[in-house]
Amino acid sequence: MDLNSFLDELTQKDGVSGYEENTADFIAEAFSPFVDDTRTDNLGNLIFLKKGKSEHGPRVLICAHMDEIGLMITKIEDKGFLRFTSLGGFDPRTLPGQEVRIYGKKIVEGIIGFKPPHIYNENEKDKGVEMNDLFIDTGFSREVVEGLIRPGSTVAIKRSFITLMHNCRAGKALDDRAGVAVLLQCAKELANLAHEAHVYLVATVQEEVGTRGAVVSTYGLSPDLGIAVDVCHGDFPGALDHEVSPLGKGPVITAGPNIHPHMAERLTTVAEEYCLPYQKDVSPGPTGTDARAIQISLGGIPTGLLSVPLRYMHTSVELVDMQDIKIAGRLLAYFIMRLESGFVEGLSCL
Amino acid sequence: MLIEELSRIPGVSGDETRVRNFIKEKLSAWGIKNETDSMGNLYAFKEGGKKNEEQGIMLVAHMDEVGLMVSSIEKSGHLRFYKVGGIYENTLVAKPVRIGPRDVYGVIGAKAIHLQKKDERKKALEVDKLYIDIGAKNREDAEKVVKIGDYATFYSEAVVSGDLLKGKALDDRAGCAALLEILQRDYPFSFTVVFSVQEEVGLRGARVAAYRLNPRVALVLETTGAADLPGVKEQDYSVSLGLGPALTIRDGSAVAHPRVLDRLISVAEEQKRPYQFRSFMGSFTDAGVISLSQSGVATGVISTPCRYIHSPVSLLNMQDWKHLVEITDSFLRSVHEKGLDV
Numbered sequence: 001m002d003l004n005s006f007l008d009e010l011t012q013k014d015g016v017s018g019y020e021e022n023t024a025d026f027i028a029e030a031f032s033p034f035v036d037d038t039r040t041d042n043l044g045n046l047i048f049l050k051k052g053k054s055e056h057g058p059r060v061l062i063c064a065h066m067d068e069i070g071l072m073i074t075k076i077e078d079k080g081f082l083r084f085t086s087l088g089g090f091d092p093r094t095l096p097g098q099e100v101r102i103y104g105k106k107i108v109e110g111i112i113g114f115k116p117p118h119i120y121n122e123n124e125k126d127k128g129v130e131m132n133d134l135f136i137d138t139g140f141s142r143e144v145v146e147g148l149i150r151p152g153s154t155v156a157i158k159r160s161f162i163t164l165m166h167n168c169r170a171g172k173a174l175d176d177r178a179g180v181a182v183l184l185q186c187a188k189e190l191a192n193l194a195h196e197a198h199v200y201l202v203a204t205v206q207e208e209v210g211t212r213g214a215v216v217s218t219y220g221l222s223p224d225l226g227i228a229v230d231v232c233h234g235d236f237p238g239a240l241d242h243e244v245s246p247l248g249k250g251p252v253i254t255a256g257p258n259i260h261p262h263m264a265e266r267l268t269t270v271a272e273e274y275c276l277p278y279q280k281d282v283s284p285g286p287t288g289t290d291a292r293a294i295q296i297s298l299g300g301i302p303t304g305l306l307s308v309p310l311r312y313m314h315t316s317v318e319l320v321d322m323q324d325i326k327i328a329g330r331l332l333a334y335f336i337m338r339l340e341s342g343f344v345e346g347l348s349c350l
Numbered sequence: 351m352l353i354e355e356l357s358r359i360p361g362v363s364g365d366e367t368r369v370r371n372f373i374k375e376k377l378s379a380w381g382i383k384n385e386t387d388s389m390g391n392l393y394a395f396k397e398g399g400k401k402n403e404e405q406g407i408m409l410v411a412h413m414d415e416v417g418l419m420v421s422s423i424e425k426s427g428h429l430r431f432y433k434v435g436g437i438y439e440n441t442l443v444a445k446p447v448r449i450g451p452r453d454v455y456g457v458i459g460a461k462a463i464h465l466q467k468k469d470e471r472k473k474a475l476e477v478d479k480l481y482i483d484i485g486a487k488n489r490e491d492a493e494k495v496v497k498i499g500d501y502a503t504f505y506s507e508a509v510v511s512g513d514l515l516k517g518k519a520l521d522d523r524a525g526c527a528a529l530l531e532i533l534q535r536d537y538p539f540s541f542t543v544v545f546s547v548q549e550e551v552g553l554r555g556a557r558v559a560a561y562r563l564n565p566r567v568a569l570v571l572e573t574t575g576a577a578d579l580p581g582v583k584e585q586d587y588s589v590s591l592g593l594g595p596a597l598t599i600r601d602g603s604a605v606a607h608p609r610v611l612d613r614l615i616s617v618a619e620e621q622k623r624p625y626q627f628r629s630f631m632g633s634f635t636d637a638g639v640i641s642l643s644q645s646g647v648a649t650g651v652i653s654t655p656c657r658y659i660h661s662p663v664s665l666l667n668m669q670d671w672k673h674l675v676e677i678t679d680s681f682l683r684s685v686h687e688k689g690l691d692v
Contacts, residue, residue: 077580079578079580081580089464090463091463093440093474093475094443096440096661097440097662097663099663109516111658111663111665113579113658114438116438116658116659117436117438119582119586125474127472128471128472128473128475129440129474135579135580137665139513139665140514162455164455164456165484165485165486165487165492165495167485168484170457233464236428236459236483237424237426237428311483312460312461312462312483313464314462314463315459315462317459319459319483
């Protein structure tokens with residue numbers, strides 16, 4: 001399956017934090033031709049192993065989270081309207097008029113409703129919409145709704161995968177399904193490369209509610225080093241240059257306290273050697289990615305972070321350049337191919 | 351269903367061509383004589399029985415929908431836009447759109463929540479700060495596929511499930527669909543149906559159509575905003591879904607002709623069909639200009655209640671729509687049989 005169709009289908013699978021099962025099934029199928037082993041841990045992390053040539057080769061963890069931000073029903077009101085809270089960080093102003101799928105006894109479709117404009121008084125008009133102003137409208141009566149949905153039912157935004165100009169694509173959950181696509185590209189590339197290292201490719205759960213999947217999967221695998229693959233803010237009009245990275249100029253290698261300096265350096269060297277476009281970014285503390293959990297697992301894991309630039313993060317029209325995804329996957333594969341035990345040993349001597 | 355197909359077609363005010371062509375094709379296939387005028391209004395002449403001696407009845411629904419128009423292309427390749435008609439601004443952000451005759455896809459993005467300052471989120475997003483992203487590398491790149499003046503519509507798939515219909519542009523494609531349903535039936539008399547343009551930017555098409563036809567009686571088939579929603583006081587609902595089509599007594603543009611209104615009520619009662627009165631007295635419909643055409647036209651309005659009009663996805667109850675069709679049908683027959691003293 002090519003990367004485009006993979007992401008198209010993957011973004012149609014709903015998998016809000018803590019409820020990633022549907023997503024995992026699809027990912028497992030797509031990865032299976034390229035890996036030696038597939039398993040799932042107790043939290044739902046999906047773990048693939050691509051074995052290296054040498055039995056004692058280094059053990060590398062590369063992860064991307066498969067969960068997406070979503071909503072959760074809190075209350076069924078008169079006339080069947082549903083109130084909700086968020087799973088992960090939504091800007092409520094991006095929600096009015098979104099279509100959703102509610103996971104009750106069966107999937108129920110709905111619209112995120114709002115008061116019509118003529119009902120607002122003058123001072124309300126300039127106010128940003130708040131979560132409390134919003135509700136989900138299924139069009140069904142309270143009795144029907146109560147038979148299907150309960151507080152705690154999860155809700156995912158419905159959005160098709162949109163083809164824009166060139167290699168640009170937009171959709172929901174590309175944070176971080178774009179990262180999962182990077183892992184798939186990496187697995188495909190590794191199929192044609194000789195490598196010593198044993199590579200654990202992990203689609204993690206619950207990143208959006210506190211990098212929780214990464215906590216247990218890193219512990220469970222006890223790798224020699226780890227790389228988180230996530231998305232970072234892409235450029236958009238009015239953005240501050242230092243906060244964003246342009247799309248289509250390659251993946252972003254992050255440096256900072258969350259990142260082992262040798263890891264950032266090696267990723268850069270490999271990109272240079274193989275003439276892969278890349279960008280650099282710095283982060284002054286724990287990053288908002290699985291890398292923050294990986295680094296402080298067990299007795300400390302040397303950690304790297306590779307990101308795909310993405311515009312409009314945490315909206316349902318997240319926008320990426322497919323070429324950045326492909327190159328990120330390739331860079332990881334070359335990084336793994338070049339990995340020798342000397343480098344790994346050196347990571348612990350700072 | 352026709353109503354789903356109609357909902358999916360892009361047709362912003364001033365750019366109704368594709369809706370018109372779709373309807374024209376149906377009319378021609380059904381052997382109904384039709385013509386257009388210089389503004390793009392589409393007239394369907396339903397003929398039956400003897401040629402009417404007196405001026406006839408005109409039924410109207412508007413083809414146009416609210417949307418956007420590309421106003422400039424930034425150096426970066428992003429598109430700035432104007433609103434066409436009264437789009438509810440708070441629903442623009444984080445939505446896909448289709449632009450121009452080539453249906454180029456774009457998205458209306460928003461600054462990521464992570465990059466916002468705390469107070470930013472408290473303010474509504476201003477429409478003049480929003481833009482459409484088509485993935486272009488720069489202005490020249492964007493100009494290969496879009497141009498200033500291109501119209502853009504929301505992109506959402508119409509879906510009927512049970513009694514519910516979700517989709518864009520149901521205001522007033524539901525009215526257009528009702529008229530197409532009427533036009534497929536047999537009547538022993540003649541009348542004219544108008545699919546009007548530019549309703550959403552000032553009732554401009556219907557003005558011309560009414561002048562040209564100079565009817566005696568007009569009935570406007572509309573889709574009206576239902577506010578039967580949480581956070582809204584019951585007196586502000588205007589209309590509710592599922593209580594039958596809504597009859598207008600008056601709105602911001604017209605007072606319904608009492609004889610037309612009375613007849614609508616009496617045929618609904620006779621047929622034991624549910625109906626409700628639209629209680630919001632604001633906003634405008636084609637009735638405003640039709641009723642004032644030439645020396646005046648007795649005009650009424652019947653509407654399908656619809657939640658979230660003027661947004662990317664609206665919701666209506668198909669039972670309401672079916673009753674609207676039947677009441678309109680009975681109204682036509684009743685006026686033919688009993689006349690209407692206006």
